[in-house]
Amino acid sequence: MPTMPAFEIVIFAVALIAAALSLTRYFWPGRVLADMGRFGTTWFENPDEREIAERPDDDAKDAPIPHRPLRARY
Numbered sequence: 668m669p670t671m672p673a674f675e676i677v678i679f680a681v682a683l684i685a686a687a688l689s690l691t692r693y694f695w696p697g698r699v700l701a702d703m704g705r706f707g708t709t710w711f712e713n714p715d716e717r718e719i720a721e722r723p724d725d726d727a728k729d730a731p732i733p734h735r736p737l738r739a740r741y
Contacts, residue, residue: 671679714722
C-alpha cells in the first residue's frame with residue numbers, strides 16, 4: 668500500500684481546513700458586505716466628500732530626512 672508523502676498530507680489538511688473555515692458564519696458574504704464601510708475610511712474615498720476641517724492639507728511639508736553619515740566602502 669503506497670503512503671502519502673508529508674507534503675501531500677499537509678496540502679490536503681490545509682485545503683480541508685480552508686474549506687471548513689469558508690463555511691463558518693464569519694466568512695459568509697452577507698456579513699462581510701454588511702460590515703464593509705463601517706470602520707475607518709476606504710481607499711476609494713473621495714476627499715471632496717469630507718468636511719473642510721477633516722481634509723488633508725496639500726500644502727503641509729514633510730518632516731526633513733534625518734542626516735545619516737556615509738559608510739565607508741572597502
